[in-house]
Amino acid sequence: MAFPTSVNDQITDAVSQSNVQVLGDASAQAAGVLAQSMAQAIGQAAINATAQQQNTATLAQAVTARATAVLLGGQASKPQ
Known part of the structure; x- marks a missing residue:
């Protein structure tokens, strides 16, 4: 801990560890x-x-169907 505070040291350490874990997991989540x-x-x-x-x-x-019809002399309809 950098400096003494009025908060219990265990709480401060737990919050710090939680923040470090979040930062550590961020890159894995992004990947x-x-x-x-x-x-x-x-x-x-x-x-x-x-x-x-x-x-x-x-x-x-x-x-292919259209070309075959034209080659066989069938009725090839004109495009509209």
Whole structure:
């Protein structure tokens, strides 16, 4: 203790130890929050990539069907 006070020394020590523990735990909590945020962002990026791939495949299938219809001499409707 730096200087004597009217508060019991045990109480002062307990509060000091509690404050040190909070400061010590802060970096671990920050790292945990960062890890969770990164995992969520990477997961969302994977979902977006999958959705884009599905949309591209659907578009490719529509183009193939249209081109096949034109090649076979079928009625190809004009785009509106």
